[in-house]
Amino acid sequence: MAQQNIENIEGNAEGVVEDNVEATVGEGNVETAQTVNPLHGRKVLSFVRRSARLDARLQRAMDNHAARYVLGDIAEEGRLDPAEGFRFTGDYVRDHWGSAAPLTVEIGSGQGENVVAAAVAHPERNFLALEVYEPGVAHTVLLAAKHGLENLRIAQINAPELFAVMEPGVVDEVWTFFPDPWPKMRHHKRRIVQPELAADVRDALGEGGVWRIATDIEDYALHVHEVMDARTDFENGGGLTVSLPTAHVGKGNAAEAQALPHADFMESPRFDGRVLTNFERKGLDAGRVIHDFTYRRV
Known part of the structure; x- marks a missing residue:
């Protein structure tokens, strides 16, 4: 299985879908999941960590600007969990x-188009982009x-681990747009939206805080x-x-969805604070319906 070019994956919030999540191949080297996942063995992960080389343009950006934008003191060196004793306050x-x-946190910023556009449009707000891929x-x-x-910072860290060490009320909004769908039934447990994260997001949100979620996968909406x-x-x-x-339904029986019993659910209009990325446009061009959710802390 060839290493995918992460730079060209837009809107992917937690990682890439793997046929075999136990091993990946990159640059001619076979890497076990334990090698590429610093959190391997501790919990079910919503992503598969891969090493990836930066092209010259991206390397220059990191050399020249990482000190300004990347929060290097959040995670343990070489890992994706918070440093020992760290507290996000x-x-x-x-x-x-x-x-x-007010602070907006985007879980899985991908290429950064959305969070950067929001930070440009709202200089009166602070933004934090969480992304696992370099x-x-x-x-x-x-x-x-x-x-x-001046109002955007970036952290390379596993989002659930960071939310677990957040001070109550420190966040105003959380965004999770087009997370990895993990379409195979046996991989549904890897989806980022889980009860444990929901509890931590709720605690991190201030009064009236909002978690906005969007997906173009019907089964993920369910x-x-x-x-x-x-x-x-x-x-x-x-x-x-x-x-x-x-x-x-899963990857192998998705065609059966239309014949299954249906029920009505409440969702939200498209969030106008989300820019239309190439990823979302491709979903629309493929005929997929975008599902938007707005969950408010009570």
Whole structure:
């Protein structure tokens, strides 16, 4: 299995879909999952960590601007979990952003188009981009430097691990746009939206804080409803009625979805704060429906 070019994957929030998540091949070397996943063996991961070389342009961006934009003190060196004793607090935000403005955290910033566009449009807000893949981090750095942004920071870290060490109320909004769908049934447990993360996101959000989610995969939309709608610590702010199958399908039997029993669910109009990336446009061109969710902390 050839190593995929992560730089060309847009909108992929947590990783790439693997036929075999136990091993990857890159640059002629076979790497075990334990080698490429610093968190391997500790929990089910929503991504497969791969080593990737930066091209000259991205390497220059990191050399020239990483110190300004990348939060190097969050994660253990060479790992994707928080450094021992680290706590993400309001004081940390003020120290590293220079203000206590409302903070939006994007889980899986991909190439950075969305979070950079938002930071440009809203200089009165702070933004944090979380991305596990170095090419995505580098491309976000490149775009941030191009716009001379002062209100954006980037962390290469596993999002659930970071949310677990966040101070209550430190975040105003959380965005998870087009996460890896993990379409095979046996991989559904790897989807990033899980009850454990939902509990930590809720604690990190301030009063009235919002978790915005979007997917172009119908089965993932059902998964989000199953995880989120029954929670008493979030309310579904959707105003659109959407019909979805009431049973899950996987990569091999997705064609059966239309024949399954359906039920109505509440979703949201498209979030106008999300730019239309090439990734989302390709989904629309392929005839897929975009599902938007707005869950507000209660």
